[in-house]
Amino acid sequence: MTTKKYDPLLLQNQLCFPLYASARKIVAAYHPMLKKLGITYPQYITMMVLWEEKEISMHDLGQRLLLDSGTLTPVLKKLEAQGFIRRYRKQEDERLLMAALTEKGLALRDQAADIPHQMGCLLNRKGTLFSPEEMERLKKELYEIIDALTAK
Template identity: 65%
Template sequence: MTEINEKEDLLLLDKQLCFPLYACARKIVAAYHPFLKKIGLTYTQYVTMMVIWEKKEISVHDLGERLYLDSGTLTPVLKKLESFGYIERHRSTEDERVVIAILTEKGQALKEQARQVPEQMSCHLTDQGVTFTPDEITALKGELYKILNALK
């Protein structure tokens, strides 16, 4: 049996923080899929709509910052949401370089269908034996945002 020295030890998958974060993110998005499929959205479209539901209108730049997405990823998502009639995109009257995403009535109506998704996901996790207290959720989100904000 070969002994692993300290430098090689750092390359063990079990020593990495990035791997369980990556794998968990993939599994969470996959778990959302059946619930989002019922309302016709992908996960990226869903989180985009969450911000637009909250803000009603937002610059594409600010939306990208809020979602940690670059314009190359966000633009096709917005085009698709616009083709569904959930949003409209317009150039700002103050600065034509700025594109604004605006919630439509149809997009607002979609929010009513989407209201069930967080509870469905929570029930799914509970069924899998995963439960968190509100304090644990707050702490976990705080730690994850600490990483996200450091890596902007």
């Protein structure tokens, strides 16, 4: 009787692949909902932080979203061009670039309010995929992975 030796380079043995594929599928599932709002997924997560904070420094926003300034700057420029945010330098310290929510950006929140529910319905269309407790556990475990891989 032969036993197969574990091969760490098989795709099926990787944790990274289902995480990567899931992330891509989730972002793709958001696409039609966000298209109706005229924003992309990176713009959506940026707006979520701004809906929470109302204004934030670009540095702090980048830390919250785990994005560098080279990735975040075009997102903010596009949101500003659409009138959802305004960017400005702090008078007390002109090195600080700030992003602030506009009235139009705040109104976008109301338009986006049902998106989390729609995503929940997509994830649960084959029955109950995750209970609320399982969802919290999965989020906690994913954040633990993020924390482990984030340089401190």
